Amino acid sequence: MEFRKDKFEDFYEVGEEIGSGQFAVVKKCKHLKTNDEFAAKIIKKKRAMASRLGVKMEDIKKEIVILQEMDHENVIRIYEVFENKTHVILVLELVSGGELFDFIAEKERLSEEEASAFVKQILLGIKHMHSKRIAHLDLKPENVMLLNKNSQNIKLIDFGLSRVIKQGEFHRDMIGTPEFVAPEVINYDPLSLATDMWSIGIITYILLSGCSPFSGKDQQQTYEKICQLTYDFTSKYFENTSDLAKEFIGMLLKRDPLSRASVEECLNHAWIQPS
Numbered sequence: 052m053e054f055r056k057d058k059f060e061d062f063y064e065v066g067e068e069i070g071s072g073q074f075a076v077v078k079k080c081k082h083l084k085t086n087d088e089f090a091a092k093i094i095k096k097k098r099a100m101a102s103r104l105g106v107k108m109e110d111i112k113k114e115i116v117i118l119q120e121m122d123h124e125n126v127i128r129i130y131e132v133f134e135n136k137t138h139v140i141l142v143l144e145l146v147s148g149g150e151l152f153d154f155i156a157e158k159e160r161l162s163e164e165e166a167s168a169f170v171k172q173i174l175l176g177i178k179h180m181h182s183k184r185i186a187h188l189d190l191k192p193e194n195v196m197l198l199n200k201n202s203q204n205i206k207l208i209d210f211g212l213s214r215v216i217k218q219g220e221f222h223r224d225m226i227g228t229p230e231f232v233a234p235e236v237i238n239y240d241p242l243s244l245a246t247d248m249w250s251i252g253i254i255t256y257i258l259l260s261g262c263s264p265f266s267g268k269d270q271q272q273t274y275e276k277i278c279q280l281t282y283d284f285t286s287k288y289f290e291n292t293s294d295l296a297k298e299f300i301g302m303l304l305k306r307d308p309l310s311r312a313s314v315e316e317c318l319n320h321a322w323i324q325p326s
């Protein structure tokens with residue numbers, strides 16, 4: 052797989068930084084010829100084998116291959132890739148609505164109709180990924196972006212941890228964000244497409260209540276709560292939540308990955324907006 056070796060700045064005007072991670076920053080950029088705006092994810096290449104800084108080219112290529120396979124309105128698109136001595140630059144579709152995380156924070160909680168509409172869009176994006184045997188493995192409100200302010204349209208981003216899960220094959224990997232990882236991640240048991248379904252259960256719980264079912268005072272306590280599956284709907288925020296919504300969450304927050312609802316079963320569940 053070859054990437055453009057031209058100088059990125061000769062074709063794009065680099066704008067403000069809009070995000071940053073361990074070895075990558077995301078900046079707005081403008082295509083000089085067309086004036087179209089994009090998001091540039093600038094990933095630092097790992098220089099030497101011994102170095103801990105940067106991302107291995109094979110992992111960068113895995114993310115790019117997964118992005119190039121995506122073709123769905125609820126999944127962010129990749130347009131082109133530049134590479135220089137020190138970095139790889141992914142030119143990605145820009146969304147301007149910000150993170151679902153911030154949207155929830157501002158609104159405190161959402162109505163069940165709003166929550167169900169968001170969850171449906173996440174399910175449609177995940178259905179597309181799972182249809183290609185790709186698990187996201189880092190689903191959380193920070194990785195669900197709104198197309199624009201106050202729109203119900205969302206796009207899934209950040210496939211740095213995504214994996215192709217071949218039929219019957221399992222991956223073991225300690226990845227993801229503590230609050231959103233499924234028990235099998237903590238127990239180093241096989242990961243699968245069902246690992247994403249657990250995270251969708253967590254996201255739904257947060258959309259409806261504003262609180263996170265397993266978050267503890269530290270990572271250790273969070274992991275314990277996840278493995279003991281100690282969650283409930285007693286929080287005052289669930290007083291007016293329908294049994295249908297609780298049933299939907301209940302069919303996802305199951306310890307055994309094989310007993311969790313699939314993305315199709317979720318889309319057919321009565322709580323998901325018919326439309």
Ligand SMILES: Cc1ccc2c(c1)c1c3c(c(C)cc1n2CCCN)C(=O)NC3=O
Pocket residue numbers: 069070071077090092127143144145146147148149150193194196208209
């Ligand atoms: C308006 C805005 C603000 C922050 C953004 C983005 C867009 C954004 C984007 C992307 C990524 C990987 C991260 C992004 N971030 C960083 C935060 C993501 N959790 C992306 O692929 N397209 C974006 O618009």
